Amino acid sequence: MSHLEREALIESRIEALDLAPQLLITPGGLYASAVQDGLTLYLSGQVPRVGDSVPYVGRVGDEVSLEEGTKAARLCVSRLLGAIKESLGSYARVRRLCKMTVFAQAASPSALSAVAEAASTALEEVFSPSGSHARTTIGVALLPRNAPVEIELIVAVEPGGTN
Amino acid sequence: MSHLEREALIESRIEALDLAPQLLITPGGLYASAVQDGLTLYLSGQVPRVGDSVPYVGRVGDEVSLEEGTKAARLCVSRLLGAIKESLGSYARVRRLCKMTVFAQAASPSALSAVAEAASTALEEVFSPSGSHARTTIGVALLPRNAPVEIELIVAVEPGGTN
Amino acid sequence: MSHLEREALIESRIEALDLAPQLLITPGGLYASAVQDGLTLYLSGQVPRVGDSVPYVGRVGDEVSLEEGTKAARLCVSRLLGAIKESLGSYARVRRLCKMTVFAQAASPSALSAVAEAASTALEEVFSPSGSHARTTIGVALLPRNAPVEIELIVAVEPGGTN
Numbered sequence: 038m039s040h041l042e043r044e045a046l047i048e049s050r051i052e053a054l055d056l057a058p059q060l061l062i063t064p065g066g067l068y069a070s071a072v073q074d075g076l077t078l079y080l081s082g083q084v085p086r087v088g089d090s091v092p093y094v095g096r097v098g099d100e101v102s103l104e105e106g107t108k109a110a111r112l113c114v115s116r117l118l119g120a121i122k123e124s125l126g127s128y129a130r131v132r133r134l135c136k137m138t139v140f141a142q143a144a145s146p147s148a149l150s151a152v153a154e155a156a157s158t159a160l161e162e163v164f165s166p167s168g169s170h171a172r173t174t175i176g177v178a179l180l181p182r183n184a185p186v187e188i189e190l191i192v193a194v195e196p197g198g199t200n
Numbered sequence: 201m202s203h204l205e206r207e208a209l210i211e212s213r214i215e216a217l218d219l220a221p222q223l224l225i226t227p228g229g230l231y232a233s234a235v236q237d238g239l240t241l242y243l244s245g246q247v248p249r250v251g252d253s254v255p256y257v258g259r260v261g262d263e264v265s266l267e268e269g270t271k272a273a274r275l276c277v278s279r280l281l282g283a284i285k286e287s288l289g290s291y292a293r294v295r296r297l298c299k300m301t302v303f304a305q306a307a308s309p310s311a312l313s314a315v316a317e318a319a320s321t322a323l324e325e326v327f328s329p330s331g332s333h334a335r336t337t338i339g340v341a342l343l344p345r346n347a348p349v350e351i352e353l354i355v356a357v358e359p360g361g362t363n
Numbered sequence: 364m365s366h367l368e369r370e371a372l373i374e375s376r377i378e379a380l381d382l383a384p385q386l387l388i389t390p391g392g393l394y395a396s397a398v399q400d401g402l403t404l405y406l407s408g409q410v411p412r413v414g415d416s417v418p419y420v421g422r423v424g425d426e427v428s429l430e431e432g433t434k435a436a437r438l439c440v441s442r443l444l445g446a447i448k449e450s451l452g453s454y455a456r457v458r459r460l461c462k463m464t465v466f467a468q469a470a471s472p473s474a475l476s477a478v479a480e481a482a483s484t485a486l487e488e489v490f491s492p493s494g495s496h497a498r499t500t501i502g503v504a505l506l507p508r509n510a511p512v513e514i515e516l517i518v519a520v521e522p523g524g525t526n
Binding site for chain 3: 239240295296297298299300305306308309312313316317320321324332333334335336337338339340341354356
């Protein structure tokens with residue numbers, strides 16, 4: 038499959054999964070949404086911001102329903118996708134996902150796992166067959182903007198590509 | 201020391217330390233227990249599961265005693281060892297440990313540190329003289345399966361090896 | 364700019380910002396303050412220790428004021444700078460900052476962000492124009508020594524340098 042065909046395939050999946058990547062990611066402070074070093078791309082933790090608002094706040098299984106929590110996780114993925122596109126110029130330059138870390142405010146272990154699974158499922162489908170990733174899932178006390186979930190990602194990049 | 205001698209040495213230490221590595225690590229969701237990129241192996245966070253059960257649940261220094269907490273940390277190490285063996289085919293392909301992150305539910309700073317030290321001590325002994333590692337220790341609100349501790353690891357791999 | 368000129372520039376910034384790097388970093392347990400693998404330097408999480416004491420303990424926005432919280436974050440940066448100098452021999456061997464993770468005990472999202480911003484600002488100024496970094500900010504339940512903040516860092520190293 039050519040680079041352009043792979044790009045079209047990934048974009049069609051993102052659209053089918055309704056993951057609307059958010060471009061022009063503005064970090065919430067004095068940092069970058071992504072830093073590439075060699076063939077490794079480090080993505081900043083993303084909370085489920087839409088523009089400048091965070092539609093879900095608080096704990097999953099409490100103020101935030103389980104369904105809203107999984108939507109919030111998918112919004113984090115949308116922002117990660119936007120940061121990937123902005124950094125690399127194309128999704129097809131993702132060689133492989135390496136490691137995802139999911140931090141969530143959760144009222145129970147099952148709520149915690151549901152949120153992480155929603156993010157893993159989305160990323161796995163978008164980047165298949167290179168979407169497999171290591172994962173750590175952590176229940177936290179608080180997150181920026183009182184978001185229910187924050188997700189960070191380390192991605193391996195294709196060599197030799199240019200934007 | 202040859203690769204085979206190194207492998208036998210590490211296996212003898214694992215046995216002497218009673219760390220029984222758990223093979224056939226089944227992740228608790230749609231993710232991989234490890235992803236290798238180049239010479240870097242990213243290991244998913246491991247909770248102290250034995251088969252499908254988690255023998256210790258809750259907070260160290262509270263529902264879980266300090267002694268149980270250190271046992272739980274060693275179970276996490278056993279699972280990390282299993283994931284290393286499954287991914288690389290042999291322990292001797294570990295060139296160096298890079299970074300361990302210990303997340304624990306802990307009732308006090310001293311309980312938190314005791315859990316992390318148990319894991320560091322085990323890994324240091326198993327992989328000596330390549331067992332030195334950077335570490336971050338964090339007290340969390342909740343973990344998957346209500347585990348008292350979850351440990352993730354980044355490992356550097358020997359070049360040129362095959363499984 | 365030569366390596367020596369770059370080193371002098373960074374040292375003058377550290378002095379101007381009153382960040383007094385702490386050398387002879389002693390880890391609080393059986394681990395290393397930093398591990399270099401290839402051109403990647405993994406720095407252990409640092410709490411705001413000064414010698415063997417932690418001048419601020421508890422939650423930012425609660426026992427610890429916002430101003431003390433940002434001072435604590437800068438102490439973490441001082442320790443990270445000391446660990447960089449000890450590992451690499453010079454600051455000028457830092458090619459780029461990759462990823463910072465800020466863990467804080469915080470009473471509110473704004474306290475959490477203020478602490479993280481203080482650390483980002485300091486690192487950005489010290490290493491400019493290579494100080495840009497990805498960041499994840501997390502509110503935690505507890506930290507070693509009951510510190511209000513703990514900061515870890517991944518740094519890219521110049522090739523070919525020697526100490």
